[in-house]
Amino acid sequence: MSAGVLILGGTGEARRLAAALAGRPEIRVVSSLAGRVNDPRLPEGEVRVGGFGGPDRMAVWLRDQRIRAVVDATHPFAERITASAVRATELAGVPLLVLRRPGWRPEEGDDWRWARSLEDAAASLPSLGRRVFLTTGRQGLPVFAGLDALWFLIRTVDPPEPPLPAHHHLILDRGPYTPDGERSLMREHRIDVLVTKDSGGTMTVAKLAAARTLGLPVVVVHRPPLPACHVAETVEAALTWLHTLL
Known part of the structure; x- marks a missing residue:
């Protein structure tokens, strides 16, 4: 049976991660979009649109779908989604990785x-x-x-x-x-x-x-603070984490 990976998406990093996983038969990748943007850019693989109804229901979904890892690759300011993902994965006993691209840094003249x-x-x-x-x-x-x-x-x-x-x-x-x-x-x-x-x-x-x-x-x-969990800054680092885990 293929290993289920849930990607909380909506970013370019989420789409690149889904594309890297979509061709692997040993992995079932599901990308979840919040549905707040009309005509979103859809990732490769299976896609679900809309919220889960809170962390408790998300935890039930993770168990029912036999998800073995969750990657939160949402926008750096989607703090409510991230907080919900932290709680849901704790309840379901599923590992969580937060994929956050680095923030901008001022340059000379800024x-x-x-x-x-x-x-x-x-x-x-x-x-x-x-x-x-x-x-x-x-x-x-x-x-x-x-x-x-x-x-x-x-x-x-x-x-x-x-x-x-x-x-x-x-x-x-x-x-x-x-x-x-x-x-x-x-x-x-x-x-x-x-x-x-x-x-x-x-x-x-x-x-x-x-x-x-x-x-x-x-x-x-400023960005909201990151939760106390595994964090990666690149898609490549997220793939390494998943490879080690699965």
């Missing part, structure tokens, strides 16, 4: 202002500029809704739900982006400050290069 949370990021904006490029995702936008003195260029993959900032322009788009394109966008909208989460990776890093060359400050929101 003007980064670290924030502990979206709330801290919002509080810092009035002193940094009047026109804000907001790239923190659609779920945290209500945090910025009360900043009526500021104007926001908001970019998300799917349409956000209100409340939104009173003065804004919305762009629906998905990376990867280029430094030239990001510079043109920031110049066109006369951006004073960029706000981002420390997502890491290459899909959206071009905005940081653009802000650097334009001399713009960047408010960077």
